[in-house]
Amino acid sequence: MSAARSTPTQQASGTRRCKLCQCxxxxxxxxxxxxxxxxxxxxxxxxxxxxxxxxxxVRQALINREFGRLCQLxxxxxxxxxxxxxxxxxxxxxxxxxxESGARKLTNIDKIVQLLDGLQAPPELTGPxxxxxxxxxxxGSTPTSLSRS
Numbered sequence: 001m002s003a004a005r006s007t008p009t010q011q012a013s014g015t016r017r018c019k020l021c022q023c024x025x026x027x028x029x030x031x032x033x034x035x036x037x038x039x040x041x042x043x044x045x046x047x048x049x050x051x052x053x054x055x056x057x058v059r060q061a062l063i064n065r066e067f068g069r070l071c072q073l074x075x076x077x078x079x080x081x082x083x084x085x086x087x088x089x090x091x092x093x094x095x096x097x098x099x100e101s102g103a104r105k106l107t108n109i110d111k112i113v114q115l116l117d118g119l120q121a122p123p124e125l126t127g128p129x130x131x132x133x134x135x136x137x138x139x140g141s142t143p144t145s146l147s148r149s
Contacts, residue, residue, distance in 0.1 A: 016029075018032070018033050018034040018037055019032045019033055020033050020034075020037040021034060021036070021037055023036075047088070047120060048074055048078050048080065048088070048119050048120055049077075049078050050120075050122075052073075052074055052077050052078050053121065053122050053125060055073070055077060057073055058070065058073045058074065058077065059125065061073055062121065062125055062126070067099060067105075067106040067112065067115060068099040068100045068101070068102060068104075068105075068106075069100075071085055071096055071099060071100050071115075072100050074119060082096045082097060082100075085118070085119070088118040088119060088120075089114055089115050089117075089118030089119065090114060090118065091111070091114065091115060091118070
């Protein structure tokens with residue numbers, strides 16, 4: 001009889017480890033680090049590319065108030081992750097996932113403003129209701145240009 005040969009699975013799981021955390025690497029992982037370490041070492045996007053707002057499908061999603069579709073398109077065209085959008089908007093990643101899948105709807109005006117403000121949507125695209133008001137500053141801020149005599 002011939003000597004027993006080791007299978008590729010045994011070779012991969014017995015010899016390849018993530019160079020950062022030392023966990024076993026999958027035989028399908030061609031990198032030197034695991035997916036968890038890859039995610040942790042990627043910088044979070046700090047802004048959405050401004051040219052995103054000129055794309056017809058992005059503008060249409062905003063006009064139609066399809067906020068889940070809007071997030072999908074921004075991620076697709078801007079190369080950002082749900083985690084990035086969550087960091088920019090202070091909305092949770094699970095909420096954004098449900099929003100994109102259609103399991104949740106965004107109807108609360110404060111949350112809509114929070115999303116669009118975090119995504120840095122141009123004021124000319126958001127409509128007058130979502131534009132900052134000179135006469136009614138946000139709660140907690142004081143007007144600097146208005147004074148009483």
